Amino acid sequence: MIGIIAKREFMRNLLNLRFPSSALLCVILTTTVVYLRSEGYEEELRNYRTTIELQEERLKYTTLNWAPFAIYKPPSKLSVFFRGCPWKEEYDWIALGGLTPRGDPFRFLFAGVDLGWVIGAVMGLLAIIFAHDAFTSEREGGTLKLMLSNPIPRHSVIVGKWIGGYGSLAAVLVISLLSGVIVAELRSIRMEGADWIALGMVALASLLVISAFFWLAVLVSVRARTSFSSLLISLGIWVASVLLIPNLSPDLAGILVKAPSIEVLKRREGAIVKKYRGQWLKKLQEYKAEIRKYREERDIEGINRVCKELLLASLKKDGPFRRGQLRMDEELGKLRTDFNNRIRKGVRTSMAFSSLSPFASFIYAVNTLSGTGIRSQLVFSESAEEFVVKFREWFLRQSDKAAEMVERMAPSEIPDDFIERPLDVADMPRFSFREDIGGRVASSLVYILVLALYNVMFFMAAHLSFLRCPIA
Amino acid sequence: MLRTIVKKEVLHSIFENRLTVVFSVCMVLFSASASVRLHDYRRRLDIYSISSQESSLERPEGLSILVRGLDGIEREYQPPNPLFQVFVPVDYSYIVEVVLSLMAVLMASGLITGEKERGTLRLMLSNPVPRHAVLLGKWLSSSVVLIVPFLVSSIVYVLYVGSAKAVAFSREDYMRILLIWLVSALYMGCFLNLGLFISTRTHRSSTATVLGLIAWIVLVFLIPNLSPLVGKGLTHPISDQTLEQRRIRAIQHEIRPKRIKKVISVKEYYDRINELERRLDEIYRNSQERFVDVTKKIARFSPASSFMFAVTTLAKTGLEDKEAYKSLYPREEKSRTQISLSTSLNRALLDITVIAIFNLLFFLAAYSSFLRYDVR
Numbered sequence: 001m002i003g004i005i006a007k008r009e010f011m012r013n014l015l016n017l018r019f020p021s022s023a024l025l026c027v028i029l030t031t032t033v034v035y036l037r038s039e040g041y042e043e044e045l046r047n048y049r050t051t052i053e054l055q056e057e058r059l060k061y062t063t064l065n066w067a068p069f070a071i072y073k074p075p076s077k078l079s080v081f082f083r084g085c086p087w088k089e090e091y092d093w094i095a096l097g098g099l100t101p102r103g104d105p106f107r108f109l110f111a112g113v114d115l116g117w118v119i120g121a122v123m124g125l126l127a128i129i130f131a132h133d134a135f136t137s138e139r140e141g142g143t144l145k146l147m148l149s150n151p152i153p154r155h156s157v158i159v160g161k162w163i164g165g166y167g168s169l170a171a172v173l174v175i176s177l178l179s180g181v182i183v184a185e186l187r188s189i190r191m192e193g194a195d196w197i198a199l200g201m202v203a204l205a206s207l208l209v210i211s212a213f214f215w216l217a218v219l220v221s222v223r224a225r226t227s228f229s230s231l232l233i234s235l236g237i238w239v240a241s242v243l244l245i246p247n248l249s250p251d252l253a254g255i256l257v258k259a260p261s262i263e264v265l266k267r268r269e270g271a272i273v274k275k276y277r278g279q280w281l282k283k284l285q286e287y288k289a290e291i292r293k294y295r296e297e298r299d300i301e302g303i304n305r306v307c308k309e310l311l312l313a314s315l316k317k318d319g320p321f322r323r324g325q326l327r328m329d330e331e332l333g334k335l336r337t338d339f340n341n342r343i344r345k346g347v348r349t350s351m352a353f354s355s356l357s358p359f360a361s362f363i364y365a366v367n368t369l370s371g372t373g374i375r376s377q378l379v380f381s382e383s384a385e386e387f388v389v390k391f392r393e394w395f396l397r398q399s400d401k402a403a404e405m406v407e408r409m410a411p412s413e414i415p416d417d418f419i420e421r422p423l424d425v426a427d428m429p430r431f432s433f434r435e436d437i438g439g440r441v442a443s444s445l446v447y448i449l450v451l452a453l454y455n456v457m458f459f460m461a462a463h464l465s466f467l468r469c470p471i472a
Numbered sequence: 473m474l475r476t477i478v479k480k481e482v483l484h485s486i487f488e489n490r491l492t493v494v495f496s497v498c499m500v501l502f503s504a505s506a507s508v509r510l511h512d513y514r515r516r517l518d519i520y521s522i523s524s525q526e527s528s529l530e531r532p533e534g535l536s537i538l539v540r541g542l543d544g545i546e547r548e549y550q551p552p553n554p555l556f557q558v559f560v561p562v563d564y565s566y567i568v569e570v571v572l573s574l575m576a577v578l579m580a581s582g583l584i585t586g587e588k589e590r591g592t593l594r595l596m597l598s599n600p601v602p603r604h605a606v607l608l609g610k611w612l613s614s615s616v617v618l619i620v621p622f623l624v625s626s627i628v629y630v631l632y633v634g635s636a637k638a639v640a641f642s643r644e645d646y647m648r649i650l651l652i653w654l655v656s657a658l659y660m661g662c663f664l665n666l667g668l669f670i671s672t673r674t675h676r677s678s679t680a681t682v683l684g685l686i687a688w689i690v691l692v693f694l695i696p697n698l699s700p701l702v703g704k705g706l707t708h709p710i711s712d713q714t715l716e717q718r719r720i721r722a723i724q725h726e727i728r729p730k731r732i733k734k735v736i737s738v739k740e741y742y743d744r745i746n747e748l749e750r751r752l753d754e755i756y757r758n759s760q761e762r763f764v765d766v767t768k769k770i771a772r773f774s775p776a777s778s779f780m781f782a783v784t785t786l787a788k789t790g791l792e793d794k795e796a797y798k799s800l801y802p803r804e805e806k807s808r809t810q811i812s813l814s815t816s817l818n819r820a821l822l823d824i825t826v827i828a829i830f831n832l833l834f835f836l837a838a839y840s841s842f843l844r845y846d847v848r
Contacts, residue, residue: 017679017682018682021682021686025686025689029694032694032698033698036698036701036702036705037701039701039704039705040701040704043704043711046711046713046714047711047712047713047714050711050713050714050716050717051713053717054713054716054717054720057720057724084558085554085555085557085558104700104704104709104763105542105764105791106699106700106703106767106771107700108541108542108545109541109542109696109780109784109791110696110697110700110777110780111559111560111693111697112697113693113694113697113698117693121693122689125685125689129681129682129685133678227678228582228586228677231678231681232493232578235574235578236493236497239571239574243570243571244501244504244562244571246558246559247559247560247561247562247566248504248508248562249555249559250551250553250555250556250559251508251509251511251512251561251562252508253553253555254508254511254512254515254551254553255507255508255511259551259552259553260552261515261518261519261548261551261552262547262548262550262552263519263522263523263548264519264522266548267522339552343552343553343554346552346553347553347554347555350553350555351555354555354559363558367558373558374554374555374558377554
């Protein structure tokens with residue numbers, strides 16, 4: 001019996017204007033979005049390569065006095081489908097300087113459209129359009145009474161309607177996803193094994209989010225009196241779920257969890273740096289006073305000896321400069337950890353708020369899977385921190401080597417530009433970043449589970465309502 | 473006759489709870505938005521007050537509570553929660569641009585088809601009622617149902633925001649808010665006319681609603697969001713990275729070797745670097761100007777983009793008002809506080825005209841369609 005109802009529902013959708021128009025709309029949207037985003041990805045990739053080249057050129061000028069390092073995230077291949085959070089600019093600003101981000105100003109005016117939006121918002125809306133009259137139209141036409149006067153269990157009716165209606169929507173989704181992938185392939189975005197796994201999981205999350213909206217509309221349709229009121233209520237829930245809850249959640253979390261500002265962090269960091277720099281400058285003044293004294297006495301040997309001592313003080317492991325530096329790094333590290341923990345608390349709170357919306361859970365899932373989301377940012381930050389530790393160790397080794405050399409030299413042999421000489425950067429650690437697919441899939445599972453829960457909840461509610469609803 | 477139709481339609485909206493729904497949605501959204509945007513404004517003010525004297529941070533614009541635009545895009549003002557970059561903030565302009573336009577389309581798409589389905593359209597037109605009176609009556613009543621709750625809730629919004637200690641709106645600011653309201657009403661009218669047009673082209677409410685939703689998605693989301701991508705594809709604006717690469721290469725391979733070989737003096741060396749930077753800045757400026765111009769032209773195919781451009785300009789948070797993008801407008805070197813209302817209005821005039829043209833076009837299309845509409 002379920003099969004007959006499902007077939008009837010499927011054919012009703014297929015022969016109606018809404019199936020071809022929805023399929024056409026979704027395919028046009030997907031192909032346009034993927035085509036245009038792939039151009040953006042190519043540009044990002046070009047910019048990333050240019051930045052790395054620039055960095056390699058900068059490295060030639062690494063000295064004991066100036067050792068630059070760069071931490072950049074390569075654009076994710078799947079960003080042609082999902083925008084995620086374009087947070088990488090933070091690092092670009094550090095490299096290029098400047099107070100205000102330059103480039104495309106429209107990204108601050110318009111939200112940005114990606115495949116996540118097409119699937120979560122547009123197809124979610126289509127699910128509502130497909131399902132809002134599942135029961136109201138039967139009730140209005142009197143066919144519900146007719147159908148239930150036959151020996152058909154009510155659960156067969158509701159499940160049959162879901163299979164038929166959702167089946168046609170799933171067909172639209174599969175066609176759209178395939179067209180998106182074909183466009184990406186035609187644009188020479190070559191997917192690898194991990195990307196295919198991520199896309200498979202994206203397809204699963206997409207099926208779940210559309211199903212959640214479908215069940216929601218079925219639930220409303222069971223409870224509403226007319227198709228129009230069912231559509232209005234479902235649309236109201238869609239507006240709240242897609243346009244309001246996710247967008248308001250970071251603001252609400254900001255009110256509840258007092259988030260520290262970057263400006264305050266910068267000032268605190270500045271105060272710590274100033275404190276240790278002050279100590280070092282004081283020490284430097286003592287050396288300078290000694291040099292002045294020898295200069296007045298015209299004691300060249302004395303000057304050279306103090307210069308050597310000064311150099312060793314700044315290069316040696318147990319020298320005052322390195323000791324101070326270590327303490328300073330420790331304090332700065334504590335400050336940053338505290339700052340990051342508070343940000344994470346804010347992120348968790350906003351995510352908890354936004355999990356009231358299936359759309360938000362879906363966006364978190366696909367962004368995580370595509371390596372463009374918050375998880376990717378956190379993993380990247382951790383890799384960056386690890387790299388900084390490695391880089392520091394390398395730099396300290398160079399410093400130790402230089403200290404040993406200085407110790408072996410007679411004071412008069414030390415050249416004036418000793419610390420300005422370019423270092424050998426052949427063994428300098430280089431930053432590279434790759435997010436493993438296992439971690440991405442594991443992290444996305446929690447959001448996929450939330451979506452599955454929504455499905456179960458809405459199904460149960462729709463089923464219970466249908467069991468008790470009047471059929472007349 | 474017109475009065476009777478308007479009265480009937482308004483009463484119909486009241487009895488069908490349509491007015492209540494619009495009013496509740498407006499009140500809830502505007503109150504939530506006022507509260508969170510005010511909190512964000514206070515946060516930015518705190519940052520501004522603690523930022524060091526030498527910092528060139530711009531003071532947050534009071535009207536950015538209503539229309540964020542490009543205000544607060546500086547790194548210092550950015551909230552550290554990265555989720556702010558995933559979702560857009562819900563301010564006054566967002567509510568009008570997205571939510572109220574959707575309500576306008578939904579309300580209007582059932583105006584003619586609903587009457588037809590109930591059979592009352594045939595009945596109505598069997599009386600000596602001119603068709604333009606029916607259409608105008610329905611348009612006027614829907615406008616009242618949409619505009620009255622919008623006005624009441626946005627007045628409450630502005631009074632709540634204006635009474636906050638941190639915000640000191642001047643008389644000119646209130647004039648700007650008044651203009652923003654007028655543009656908002658014009659914008660909502662545009663979607664009302666679009667819904668009405670769709671309603672006159674279809675015979676079933678459900679078909680009209682689906683078509684209305686598709687049109688709304690295209691106009692509110694698709695065109696504005698895709699226009700920068702199309703603009704980039706057409707103009708290929710130069711990136712910061714490419715610019716930096718050119719700068720470093722020119723210095724390393726052209727200017728520096730000459731200084732090392734002592735072909736040029738130190739002064740000449742720095743003059744050449746300054747000249748190079750000036751030239752590169754000009755290249756960047758021209759490329760950005762071309763990109764912004766082309767993108768704006770494409771985006772204006774949607775009233776939603778024109779609305780956004782107009783209200784951000786009126787709230788002094790638009791592209792032309794932002795210090796960082798001022799290089800695109802070299803003749804406008806004034807600071808934001810000195811931008812007069814007439815200057816803003818002149819800048820926004822083109823976009824207001826575009827919205828008015830959309831209004832007219834949709835209404836005329838609806839009118840001509842309704843004259844030939846089969847009421848049976």
